[in-house]
Amino acid sequence: MVHPNTEVRVVSPEIGLGVFATKFIPKGTIMYVIDEMELIFPEGHHLLTDEHYRKYIEKFSYTDQNGSRIVSWDYAKYINHYCDRNTISTGYGFEIALRDIEAGEQITDDYGALNIEETMKCYCGKANCRGAIHTNDLLTFAEEWDKEILPAIQQLNKVEQPLMYYVDDITKSNLENFLKTGKNFASVKSLYYDRVKVAK
Ligand SMILES: [Zn+2]
Numbered sequence: 001m002v003h004p005n006t007e008v009r010v011v012s013p014e015i016g017l018g019v020f021a022t023k024f025i026p027k028g029t030i031m032y033v034i035d036e037m038e039l040i041f042p043e044g045h046h047l048l049t050d051e052h053y054r055k056y057i058e059k060f061s062y063t064d065q066n067g068s069r070i071v072s073w074d075y076a077k078y079i080n081h082y083c084d085r086n087t088i089s090t091g092y093g094f095e096i097a098l099r100d101i102e103a104g105e106q107i108t109d110d111y112g113a114l115n116i117e118e119t120m121k122c123y124c125g126k127a128n129c130r131g132a133i134h135t136n137d138l139l140t141f142a143e144e145w146d147k148e149i150l151p152a153i154q155q156l157n158k159v160e161q162p163l164m165y166y167v168d169d170i171t172k173s174n175l176e177n178f179l180k181t182g183k184n185f186a187s188v189k190s191l192y193y194d195r196v197k198v199a200k
Contacts, residue, residue, distance in 0.1 A: 001035040002076040004162050006107055014123075017078040018106050025101040028155025031087045032076050032095035034064075035166040039071040043198075063115035064093075067193050081133060082108040082124040088145060089113040091186030092171050094163070096152045112137025113145070115193045135195070142189035149188060154179070 005025055011018040025031070041061070047053040048069070060077040061069040071077065079087070085108040087095050095109065111120065111133045120133045134140070157179060167175075178185055 001033055001037070001072070001074055001163060001166055002079070002107075003029065003031045006075075008075045008078055011080065011106065015080060017075075018108075019075060019079045021101045021103055021105050021107060023103050025097055026155070026159045027097050027099050028152045028159045029097040029101075030094045030156075030161055030163040030167070031097050031107060032072075032079070033163045033166045034070060034093060037073045039073060041069040041071070043067045045069075058117070062111075063117070063193055065115075065191050065193050067115075067195070067198060079107055079109045081111040081120075081122065082106075082126055083110075083122060083129045084108075084124070084126040085110045088149060089188060089191055090149050090153065091146075091188050091190045092153075092167075092175055093191075094167060094171075096149065096156075098148050098152050110137075110145070112141060113188055113191055115191070115195075117195070138189060138192040142187055142192075145188050146185070150185065153185075 002019060003025060005021060005023040006019050007022050008017050009020050010016065041048055041057055047057065057069055057071060061071045063069055086099055086101050086105070087097055087107055088110045089095050101107065115138070116133060116135055119135065122129055122131060122133055156175065174184070174186060
C-alpha cells in the first residue's frame, strides 16, 4: 500500500504513469508497506510458469528476501526508478521518504533494492545516474544506502505515519527497539535474495 497523500499521473509518453505527492510529505514518512491485501506469488507458484500471467507479474512486481514476487493491489506498482530517488526500501520491509517531498513532486524509488532479475538500463537522466540497475546493487550499495536510510528512520516517530497501522508487529517491535537503544539496525542488505545460490 502506498502513502495516501499520493496520486497517479502521466509522467511522459515515454515513461508512462508515475506516482506523485498531493501534499507535502516529510522525511522519515513510510511511503510503502506490504499490507495484508498484497498479492504474493512464492517461487513455484503455478501462475509463474503460465506465460500469459507471468509477463504481467514480472512487469508489476518486486521480489522480497524470500524470493516471493509481490504485486501491489494499489498503484504502488507505478512508482518509477530514478537514481536520485526520494524513497527507498529499508531493512524493515517498508519504503521510507529519504528527504522532504513537496506537493506535486514525483515519488521515486530505487529498483536496485527490489531484487530485479535482469540488468535494467536507466534513462532517468539525473546527474548521479548509475546508467543501469544491476541485480546485485543491494550488495554493492547496502552500506551507502543504510547511511541515507538511518537519518530517515530516526525521524520515524516525529512525523505523521498513516501507514504505520499496516506494519506487522514483529517489525514494529524491532523498530521500537532500535529507536530506543540505537542497537541492531536492520540493514537494507537483508532484503537481498540470492537467486544464484538458490538455483544451486
Ligand atoms: Zn538513473
